[in-house]
Amino acid sequence: YRPEIDGLRAIAVIPVILFHAGVQLFSGGFVGVDIFFVISGYLITTIILADLEAGQFSLLKFYERRARRILPALYVVMASCLPFAWLWLMPSDAKAFFNSVLSVLVFASNMFFWRNTEYFDAGSELKPLLHTWSLGVEEQFYVLFPIFLMLAWRLGRKRIVGLLTIGALLSLALSVYATSTKPVVAFFLLPTRGWELAMGSLIAFYLEGKARDQFPPALNQALSFVGFGLIAGAALTFTKETPFPGFYALVPTVGAGLIIVFGSPETFVGRLLASRVFVGVGLISYSAYLWHQPLLSFARHRSLTEPGEMVMAGIIVLTFGLAYMTWRYVETPFRRGNIVPQRLLWRVSLASAVLIAGSTVGLASITVEERNIVDREMRAQWRSGTCMFGVDQTYETLLQNHCDVVPGASAQARDDASRSSKRFVLYGDSLAAHLYPGLVRGLGEDGIIQLTAGGCSAIRVTKGRRCTDFYDWFVDDYVPTNKIDGIIVSSSWLGAYERIGDEEFRTRLDALFEKLKGRRVIVYSQPASFLVDIERYLYRIEKITREVPRTLELEPQNLEAVNTALSEESAKFGFEFIDITQLFCSRSQCGVVKDGVVYFGDRIHLALSGSVLVAELTHGLLTRDYAGAPGPGASDKSTRDNTLPREALIVRNLDGTIRYWSDGAKKLYGWAPYDVLGKMSHQLLKTAFPVPLKVIEEELGTKGRWDGQLGHVLRDGSRVRVVSHWVTEQFPHSQDTSMKVIEVNSPLNTSSGSFRDELISLLY
Incomplete structure (x- = not known):
């Protein structure tokens, strides 16, 4: 037993917990998982080598030890999460959680999260079992590595070490390559993480049978300090933007390896890690790792905004409290064969897995996928599926639903003098559709024709036939053959601008405007673009607090560059540009809720009240008479000189x-x-x-x-x-x-x- 290894576990788990709690100082705390990988590779190989040397290695015994170590605490945490997930998570999140539970039960959670998330994306902190991806990697290693050693044992240590070295180098090379080309693959999967576990295994081979005092004391002191410094440096300086794992993962893993090799009890680092506090934290580190992510995730789901520092501090304290209880009353008894015999272990494990799987499937079956009230209201008002055709529809849906023609003017509309007699076409994607509810209140159903497509930019930026066919039909067939007073164009401009860049964006915008030349065209900006998930926030309001805050302002993405491009290109053609961002945003904040009124339904779309506000403040700009505007090359100097x-x-x-x-x-x-x-x-x-x-x-x-x-x-x-x-x-x-x-x-x-x-x- 090496107490400093338990201390090393402590300096692995603490940064991970603080990183997930949002402590900025530990911006690279995620490297704690890499330290765990090295420790696991070292300890597992040490155990297997001892048994192989004694001629008593048993694959069944090995898996039994792993089951005693991993499963009891894991099942307790998973079972504890199920009712809270069903009660607190919005249906889409609950469905994803239930799927993640099933993937954990079959040792494949890393594969599940590889296919369904990115570790550093905005929503990762809301996934209660995201951290189990590392258990998936280790469990897959535990299945394969003992079999490899058993089969290769007859080849001798040197050949085994050679094969391990080659495998580790290939895995590292794959990790470096995938980090730059397929970063999600590199982060979650065993082939790109295996070298870290192999590093621990190679250390075990190196230290096997060697005395702890084989190195000069000064060298032990120096290199153990270097190892500690590498770990601390990575935890404190790496960020979510650091290309990881790749070469950067060598920093914490080499640091962990140096401590394992040189951090003897005679060194300062060894004594520090072997102290009672670090050893105590190390002993409960596995349970602490299991508890921290669900607690933090559920706290974020239950809070309308990011929980404050005091709440986070309380959750960290609760994490270690639950970890101690789990270690003492679950982990420790199940590790002792005299308390929980082998047969009872397998029976309890199987029964627990079946019970958790059955409960998960049952809860998933009664979880109804539903949208929050604002979202339901929005999509109904957008005429989704009819005059905004969906991802599985074509523009012919618009024709089938007669969206391309104005219905006969009703008597009410004719008698309503407040209505405009003008007729406009609303063209674009869902950011055009979200303007319809407000515009129809001012212009009337006879004054607005809605031709919109979900997911299709107003400019030609996609190779998908569904969107390009819609664009071509609109500019080549519909516009030239129909008499309309104006074309209102709106789209998710920022997304297209970021994908193709300023120059290409302007080129494609000009291509659209060239097709619309000679018509009155009014270009609307998008109202805002938030980094936070407004839809989830609104769900919490509806399901948890039952109240809408009087005011909520959030930081948006910067729309200045794309709005400048829209304004300048519109001016070239004599088109009108209306920047509706200013109706909701100041320089650094945008109002999601104001005076108790919710203006946004999600990150980019307006709720009904927001759409009406836009229409109220721009209605007069639309309905004033328009004498036409010259296009490029016209003689009017004010048009040509921007x-x-x-x-x-x-x-x-x-x-x-x-x-x-x-x-x-x-x-x-x-x-x-x-x-x-x-x-x-x-x-x-x-x-x-x-x-x-x-x-x-x-x-x-x-x-x-x-x-x-x-x-x-x-x-x-x-x-x-x-x-x-x-x-x-x-x-x-x-x-x-x-x-x-x-x-x-x-x-x-x-x-x-x-x-x-x-x-x-x-x-x-």
Whole structure:
């Protein structure tokens, strides 16, 4: 017995637990698993060699020892997880958990997680049994390695060591290659992890029969310190971005190997690891490893946000408390043959496995896959499966459901003067479909034609026939042969932009715009893109708290680059670009919930309330009259010269509070939307009126419009005179009864002599 090996187990398990708890200091704590692999390879080989030397090695006895060591505590933890998984996890997560339980029972959890997850992805921390992948690797090693040693024993130690060395080097080479080409394979599977276990085995062969004092004390001190330093360095400096395992896994594994070889009790490192605290933690390390991930995972499932430091600290304390109880009352008794005989061990193990498997299958069968209420509401409003065809459908679904034509105007629509008489086509993927519920409230069912496809970008970026056929049909067949007042285009722009890069994105966007040239085209940005799973968050609200928080703001991904590309390419063709990001986001935070209203249904899609908000604040921009815009090569200088500001569109409340600030307003005045939203427009721009503001407001209230010239101060302090046109609007059938003002400003120095008349004709 070497107490420092138990101490080494302690410095393996502690970083793993702290890493999974989100302690930033231990950003590379996942390397603790690699230390366990080296320890396992060393100890297992030492045990087998001793039995082979004595001529009493039994495969059945070996598997019995492994079963006593692994199964009892594992089954206790798995059985404890089942009821909490069924009660607390959303159905899709519960289904995945039940499948992972079955994979653990057949020693294949590493294969399951290889096919279904990435260790460092955003959702990995929510998988209660993710950590059992390492048990799968070890169990597969335990099945194969003893058989290899039995068959190769007659070849002699040197040949066995040679074969092990060759196998380890091949495994390491495969690990290095797969880490750069197939990182998930490299992380989870035995062929790319086997070299770490083989390293421990080779150390066992090297140390067999050798005295512990064979090396000079100074060398032992130095190399054991180096080993400890390598482990500490990896645990403290590696991150999720470190290419792993590959060559980087040599750092903690070599460190563990140096401690095993040189960390004798006479060294400082050996004495430290052999101390009572480290040995105590090492003894319960297996149970601590089993308990920590389910506890952390369930805590995250039960919390609407990431649990705080005190909660995490409490979970870590609970982990070691449960680990001690499991070690004392489960692990220790089952390891003793006089307490649990061999026959009883196999019977209990088999019965436990059958009971857990049966319970898992039973719970899975009564777990109904359902979506949260916001998601159900969203997809019904999107007309999913009809006017947004799904992944197993083609664009012909749109034709079969008559989505390509406007139904005859109903009497209600004809009598509703608040409705627009214009007809728009909504084109794109699900980020176009999520605009439909709001748009249809303002434009009416007769004013909007929905032609959308789930998973198909608005631009031609995929080789899949389903999406390219839809794109070709829309731009080559539908658009040229139908009379429409405008085409609204929206898509998951960020995903396409990141996949193909800025230059290619602009090229393909221009290809779409070239096909739509001569039409009025309104391009919508996507509202936001979150890294957190909003859908799971909303499920927790619905099932756990039964309450919606008054406010929730989360950090989004940066959309500035893709929105710049959309704005600039739209301007080239005289198309309108509406940045709806500003309706929900400040510079660093986006409002998922505001005043108790949920605006987002998942990471990128708007809930019904969000869709309505977008429609309310952009309805007037859509329904104003449009005289057409020249395409590329037209003679209008303001269209060809993208450096000149176009008209500035501002949506504000009657009291002047700014609600929307267009890209043209940003170019004209110098302020970005984030700088001005919520501020009073007249105070911000230091507006100089031709007549008292009260007179203008009276005319606006009486006639619903006003036009004239105003003086404004730009962000840089310079002054500009603008032709300004104001129109009041109230969104039809909206719960928000407040009146809004659409203000259109254009600088006099960019217009021709009759600019004022042209602007007025454009707006009426």
